[in-house]
Amino acid sequence: MLIDNMMVIDPHIHMTSRTTYDYLVMKEYGVVAIIEPSFWLGQPRTHVGTFQDYFNSLIGWERFRAEQFGIRHYCTISINPKEANNEPLAEQVMELLPLYACKEGVVALGEVGFDDMTEAEEKYFRLQLKLAKELDKLVLVHTPHRNKKEGTSRSMDICLEEGLDPLQVIIDHANEETVDEVLDRGFWCAFSIYPNTKMGNERMVELVKKYGSDRIIIDSAADWGMSDPLAVPKTAQLMLESNIREDHVKAVCYGNALKAYGQSGEMKEEHWLEPTAIDQRQLYEGNSVLRGQTPMVEKPFQESIIIR
Numbered sequence: 001m002l003i004d005n006m007m008v009i010d011p012h013i014h015m016t017s018r019t020t021y022d023y024l025v026m027k028e029y030g031v032v033a034i035i036e037p038s039f040w041l042g043q044p045r046t047h048v049g050t051f052q053d054y055f056n057s058l059i060g061w062e063r064f065r066a067e068q069f070g071i072r073h074y075c076t077i078s079i080n081p082k083e084a085n086n087e088p089l090a091e092q093v094m095e096l097l098p099l100y101a102c103k104e105g106v107v108a109l110g111e112v113g114f115d116d117m118t119e120a121e122e123k124y125f126r127l128q129l130k131l132a133k134e135l136d137k138l139v140l141v142h143t144p145h146r147n148k149k150e151g152t153s154r155s156m157d158i159c160l161e162e163g164l165d166p167l168q169v170i171i172d173h174a175n176e177e178t179v180d181e182v183l184d185r186g187f188w189c190a191f192s193i194y195p196n197t198k199m200g201n202e203r204m205v206e207l208v209k210k211y212g213s214d215r216i217i218i219d220s221a222a223d224w225g226m227s228d229p230l231a232v233p234k235t236a237q238l239m240l241e242s243n244i245r246e247d248h249v250k251a252v253c254y255g256n257a258l259k260a261y262g263q264s265g266e267m268k269e270e271h272w273l274e275p276t277a278i279d280q281r282q283l284y285e286g287n288s289v290l291r292g293q294t295p296m297v298e299k300p301f302q303e304s305i306i307i308r
């Protein structure tokens with residue numbers, strides 16, 4: 001454990017690509033809740049049915065698996081920017097989205113936005129923003145790796161043109177180049193601590209020193225790539241060691257994610273402050289999270305006449 005009893009939230013992590021061992025260490029390092037956005041799995045999907053099964057696993061199996069390790073799981077639903085370029089498929093996925101957007105534990109539509117800034121990407125970005133508006137949902141915006149600055153500005157323009165309130169939109173994968181504009185325009189500004197590409201945590205320390213904690217959120221964006229599911233607790237630790245005020249650390253690693261995504265009404269602190277006891281003997285559609293191991297079972301507290 002890195003930090004004494006500090007609770008953190010990782011509001012962007014793709015657990016589908018990770019193991020139960022990750023859940024175990026994340027819990028150990030204080031991660032109490034996570035958000036798993038719909039994303040690109042690394043190989044283009046060719047049938048709408050694979051999206052449907054993926055969405056079902058986000059609201060079903062993954063949620064169950066996380067809870068078997070004492071972590072609360074939420075998700076966001078979308079056709080991701082990259083796969084929006086397959087228009088016939090994207091069209092079919094759009095029809096699925098309203099069916100999933102209002103399910104229990106779905107906190108936003110996302111990741112939406114730009115990958116290569118194509119016309120098709122813009123079309124499905126706008127259609128999903130219209131849907132979010134119609135359903136009164138929050139939006140998680142992925143900003144592109146290439147043309148980061150232009151892509152981020154354009155994404156915010158489009159959100160405003162579609163009539164979204166900036167406080168209902170989380171602009172993710174921000175960096176030193178984009179932070180000023182995101183904060184100035186009133187959006188939530190999320191940073192993904194992802195090794196060697198998006199953002200390192202020493203840079204993040206400098207950003208929090210400069211900008212404080214208002215509307216700033218930290219996540220790992222961990223996925224199937226070279227990423228770190230402990231990025232949020234490690235960054236919290238580094239910030240504390242770098243003499244950043246504890247209330248700022250708590251805000252960027254916990255409180256702000258809860259404030260932003262809590263607006264959905266789906267994510268509540270009581271979910272992890274008053275958890276149900278872990279019982280790994282439980283099954284989801286006939287399957288347990290175990291692969292032959294002994295199940296971990298937490299005994300709920302019970303008053304007893306025996307005093308030991």
Ligand SMILES: [Zn+2]
Binds near residue numbers: 221
């Ligand atoms: Zn992602």
